[in-house]
Structures are given as C-alpha cells and as structure tokens.
Amino acid sequence: MRSDARPIGFLDSGVGGLTVIKEFVRQLPNESYLFIGDQARMPYGPRPAEQVQQFAWQLTQFLLQFDVKMVVFACNTATAEALPLIRKLVDIPIVGVIPPGVRAAIRATRNGHIGVIGTVGTIRSHAYDGAIQAQAPEIEVSTLAAPKFVPVVESNQYHSPVAKKIVAETLQQLPDKDIDTLVLGCTHYPLLRPLIQNYMGKHVTLIDSGAETVSEISALLDYFDIRNLEHGPQSAPKLFTTGSPKMFGEIAEDWLRMTDLPVTKVNVTDLPAANGKEMVS
C-alpha cells in the first residue's frame, strides 16, 4: 500500500452534489476534496445532451488543473448524459452516481416495484430504468421527472411550506402506487428527503445514490491503490461556484454543518474551453 494525498474532484450543476460530499466526509475522513457547482448554468436537467456534455467537460478540465486523483460526477444528469463520453478522454477514474443507485435499489426492493424521480434529462436518458431492467428484468420500474425540485433547493427554500407543496404535487403523479423503493435520482433531492419520506410513508425505502456512490469511491481507492493513508485530509477543502458564493456558502454550511467554508467564485468565461473537437466520441 502506498499513500496518495491528492484530492478528489466533485462536480455538479449546483449545490446538489454537496449531499455526496456530506457522506464522503463521513465515510472517508482522510481524503481531501474540491467541489465545483455550476450554479450560473443550472439546472442541467432541461438542457440538450450535447450541452450537458460540453459543460461537464469544462468542469472536469477545471478540476484536473488541481491534480485530482479521481473525478466524481455528483450529478445524475451529467452522469447520464456525459460520463461515458468523458471517461474516454481522461486517464484517471471517473465515478458517476447512477450505477451505485441502481445497485442499491435492486438490493432494497422487496416487492419488485421501484420508482425513480429525477430531472427531465435524467428521466429522458432512461439511465436508471434501463440499467435496472437490464440487470433485473423482473422488476417493474416507473419514472417521474420532478423539474421543480432543483429550483426550490437552489433557492434555499427546501425547508419551506412551498417545498412541501411542490413535493406533494409532484409525487402524487407517481404512476405506480405499489412501489416500496424510491430512487432519489438527483443529488439535490436528499435535501428534500424529510418531506419526500413524509409524503411516501415509512414503508418506502428512499435510495440516496450519493451515499451509495461513496462506497464505490472507497472501493476504487483500494482497487487503484490511491487511498490517502495519512491521518486526516492533506489539503483543505476548496469549494467553487459559477454563481453566488454567498448563497452557495449558506446552503453548504447548513447542509454540511460546517462553518467558515471558503467558497470561491469562478466565472463561466474563465472555465477551460470545450470547443467540441475532443468531444467527438
């Protein structure tokens, strides 16, 4: 075993990926991390796939500047629409949030009825239902786009009565009333978890694909022998946003229960260019 102190880079369209960071810090306290949220261009969900690929590639290149040892797509939309392409372009491990969520959902269901909620882009990609049915054809999967969830989180209203109303109005559209497992197929949704659990009832298991992803990150750190074996992170966390550092910091501090988190603004125009040439698959 050798020790690799390099940080891990996380990207998301906004603050949602912080739900992955929360679990990452808990499970892997010796690892350092960087995070970039592309709030200026969120939400990614309704955008065309090509644009999501271009944005995710810009964020990946931004993270690579910091000598990261792994990049985590802490964003379901980017995982569904851009990860397979970008994995071919870099020589460090790229981890997405969807396969761990798929595995966890298949393990969790008892009656074989799984529901998936996600952004328009994630649902349109069929990344979850396609993978679940490929691995376990006997399982019935129903999906629902929940386009109002990301904006309510990003506007820091996820504790509000408005959020409760939006959650109820959205989830009542779930087509299969028999599901016993619901995949939170967007990293923003765990911030709404208490409201979602309350609406669904205790008998429904919520799958937080972000938490599951950290188990995969841990496995890959061992597999590639790139774990940090020193005690504690060897560099302080760095948080970046293309939007407002103030609002990003408020949500980050509330969610991670940490204070004085340094948040740096990065202008979209200062991100590495993605001219599309290298993106041709």
Next chain:
Amino acid sequence: MRSDARPIGFLDSGVGGLTVIKEFVRQLPNESYLFIGDQARMPYGPRPAEQVQQFAWQLTQFLLQFDVKMVVFACNTATAEALPLIRKLVDIPIVGVIPPGVRAAIRATRNGHIGVIGTVGTIRSHAYDGAIQAQAPEIEVSTLAAPKFVPVVESNQYHSPVAKKIVAETLQQLPDKDIDTLVLGCTHYPLLRPLIQNYMGKHVTLIDSGAETVSEISALLDYFDIRNLEHGPQSAPKLFTTGSPKMFGEIAEDWLRMTDLPVTKVNVTDLPAANGKEMVS
C-alpha cells in the same frame, strides 16, 4: 452499456471460496462463473509467501484459459500474499477479499474494537490490521490465527461437535474481550458462522468479507462496463478441484443448496507452470 457474457473466475485454496460464490449467485444472477479450489495443496495459511504467490499464479493462469473477464481471489491468504504481485501481470481486473472486509469492519464497529481471525499467513501479513489502522488509526484491532478452522471445514466436519469445540477453544484466545465486530478473515470461516456467532454472542457483528467482495465485483462490472445484460448466466458454472471431486461436490451442494453440480478434477501437474521468472516484481 454493452453486454459482456464472459464468465468470472474464482480461486481458493479449497472450498472456502464457495462462501463467496453463494453470495455471488444471489447478488449477480446474470453472471457466469468458474471456480477452482486447490484442495491438493491446502491449507495455504501456513505456507511461505513465495509459495502462495506461485500457486495463486498457477490458478490465475488456469482461469485465464477460459477467457474470464475478471479474477476473484476468494481466499484471504492469496489476497494478502499474492494479489498485489499478480495484479501487475494481467490486464483484466483482479479482485481480492480483504479491502471489502476492511471497509465493512470500519463501517460496522460502534465501540472501535475490531477483532480479526484468519489463517497464519493472513495474520502474519498484517493485511487486515495494517489496512484498518491506516484508514482509521483510532480503532483498536486485535488479531488471532485460527489454524484449526480450515481443516475442520475441508474435512466436511463443520456441523460436528468437534467443530464446536475447536471454535470455542480458539476464540477464547481472542486478546481483546471488548470487540463488537469480528472479521471472518478467511473464506472458509462463514461455514462455521453459526458456531462462531453462538460463541461470540449476538452483540458482536460478524463481517463476512466474501459477501462484501461481491458488492465490489458488482461495482467493478459497472466501472469497466463488463456486466452481462442478458437474462441469466450465458454459460453453466464450472467447478474444478485439485483434490477429491466427491468431497468437494458434497460440500458445494450442501453450502450452495444446489444439486448435480459438475466438479472436475484437475491434477496439480496439469496446472500451467509458474517458473518464477515472470513473478519477479
């Protein structure tokens, strides 16, 4: 996603690796597998590291003849002493049982006292205690070699009063009486699980590193995009032993609760040679 119907190859010193197979068949019902147990030369535990490396390399080469897409070292001794070396020699993923067990034990302990039982070779290698303390220095780890466990399993006496006596006599030597988590650091030991759990008491969580390993296999199938997406295994299981197919088959059928498992004898002299040249690291 593409579909990869190639089988996965498992190796062990004997029948212990069947405890990994049991979980593998449950969690990954669409995957095909081969298994070779080196019963003629078991137990591996007391052997010098160089010999374990040579034997494990022979078994790996045997499995590679069947166009496997992944090799699983379903043997703690081989994982501890040979896997890092052999991983450098082949270009398909090689998975071992120790890192998943380490991660599961760290997750499971509540009071920070973990015990590890294993073969002489595994305990001597410090693979478990070294990795646990590297990742979580605050945890106290105590280890104990249990050299009598493998022979009692391999002789198909794991349900017997003799087994109960050996389990009690061994576990009373555990140096730390406060452990709340005990790693079964040998794939043979889950066959003794009821006896071990009974001796330790319900408050002690037993970690079956084999079961944990299947989660890692599943993650790597996704990571390398080599999952079989067809329904059901695309080839029948093949079981090989260098020892007695009859006894191997009896234990396999009892443990896997399957009948008519085909077990083929392979002579040690017919295994691919490992002349040591390519083994120089």
